[in-house]
Amino acid sequence: MKKPLVGIVMGSDSDLPVMRGAADILDEFGIPWEVLISSAHRAPEKTSDYARRAAERGLAVIIAGAGGAAHLAGVIAGHTPLPVIGVPIASGALNGVDALYATVQMPPGIPVATVALNGAKNAGILAAQIVSAGQPEVRDKVIAYKEKMARQVEEKSTRLQELGIEGYLNAKGGSKA
Structure with missing residues (x-):
């Protein structure tokens, strides 16, 4: 260990x-x-x-x-x-x-x-x-982690554009309608 x-x-x-x-x-x-x-x-x-x-x-x-x-x-x-x-x-x-x-x-x-x-x-x-x-190997993991977060934001934004507000909220399981 x-x-x-x-x-x-x-x-x-x-x-x-x-x-x-x-x-x-x-x-x-x-x-x-x-x-x-x-x-x-x-x-x-x-x-x-x-x-x-x-x-x-x-x-x-x-x-x-x-x-x-x-x-x-x-x-x-x-x-x-x-x-x-x-x-x-x-x-x-x-x-x-x-x-x-x-x-x-x-x-x-x-x-x-x-x-x-x-x-x-x-x-x-x-x-x-x-x-x-x-520790450069840890730095690489931190960079990859932040890149992953950025990709997730972009994916959510694209999905919001495709579904609209209500569709997006309904897909997440909750709408404020």
């Missing part, structure tokens, strides 16, 4: 359904990853130890997802020289706004790249792009 290049960390097991998106996309690009649950608040020593040792263990990027106050990505970024990608998880009374603010509002010197609420898939893509800086 290949040594992981990306660490996927979440503050709670309730974050796993969202964070699975990062793992799925990394699998698609053939990038080995590891995953763990480690709370910045409930397990601060575990979290800081993981972050401090990540680079020496061979990780290139860490993706950190958490809801609520969501200081996980920032705590990790404060303890590692590696790039950290924060995924704010929509949860709780504020439906993720607190997680978004906590993840994106980092002090100078502690950068965290932040994706959209529940944006673990984009975090996986960004991690792949970071890894691709030193």
Whole structure:
């Protein structure tokens, strides 16, 4: 088994359904990853130890997802020289706004790249792009992925032109008529 290049960390097991998106996309690009649950608040020593040792263990990027106050990505970024990608998880009374603010509002010197609420898939893509800086074979996969997305958009546009709005929506299984 290949040594992981990306660490996927979440503050709670309730974050796993969202964070699975990062793992799925990394699998698609053939990038080995590891995953763990480690709370910045409930397990601060575990979290800081993981972050401090990540680079020496061979990780290139860490993706950190958490809801609520969501200081996980920032705590990790404060303890590692590696790039950290924060995924704010929509949860709780504020439906993720607190997680978004906590993840994106980092002090100078502690950068965290932040994706959209529940944006673990984009975090996986960004991690792949970071890894691709030193691995041309990964870069080729990222390029192919983006080309595939562009083809899918073109196919949908062509189909819309052929079927019209109602026909297109009906073919998708839903019309607003």
